[in-house]
Amino acid sequence: MTQRKPKIGLTPCSSMKDYEEAVREAGGDPIELSNSDDPLAVLGGLDGLLLTGGPDVEPSQYGQATHPTTKVAQDRDKFELPLTQEAVKRDVPLFAICRGVQVLNVAEGGTLTQDIPSQVKTDLNHAVNVPKTHQTHRIEVTPGSRLAETLGMTGASDTCPVNSRHHQALDQIAPGFNVSARAPDGVVEAIEKPDATFCLGVQWHPENFWRTGEFKGLFDAFVAAAAKRSR
Ligand code: MN
Secondary structure (H helix, E strand, O other): OOOOOOEEEEOOOOOOHHHHHHHHHOOOEEEEOOOOOOHHHHHOOOOEEEEOOOOEOOHHHHOOOOOOOOOEOHHHHHHHHHHHHHHHHHOOOEEEEOHHHHHHHHHOOOOEEOOHHHHOOOOOOOEOOOOOOOOOEEEEEOOOOHHHHHOOOOOOOOEEEEOOEOOOEEOOOOOOOEEEEEOOOOOEEEEEOOOOOOEEEEOOOHHHHOOOOOOHHHHHHHHHHHHHHHO
């Protein structure tokens, strides 16, 4: 019996290659979506959804005025917010990265901190842009979380280094979601929906490590969840 590869829809962004390669390494078939797709119709052809990185979510979507440093992408919001809500509703396996985790949180009713440098007391630099795999700060992973499981962490206080290219962060967490990692300064670095088949978002960029596999466990768990739908 042959089994087709699970189809993973990727929201379009300016650097697709690493997302696509990370999905392929995990056995998935990456499909680049278009912001002009009908968000509800396109989901029907997918086994999993990956929300990629990019600019900021329009602050009016979570009831705030726009901070001077916020750079929005309204065409992406218009497509991605209803797509995300529908994916969560249908329990389509969902993995959200950087902007993606911010989209996920806002879509499900959470809010964002628009400017970490001026709004969070921290000595950490969360916005180191090059090289893409530079591991600039550590994260503290919540024991017993799905994230801990996918990263093979079994201890009571596991940490790991991550790359970090964000100037915004999650503030109020959406109802039904748990924090699964924080930076040492308290900034939320990952959330997950415990009752979902797979619904997890991270603030760093695991896809940049597809060549060396530091975060392969995350992509493997996501694509394995999607594969259950492709049978
Ligand atoms: Mn960070």
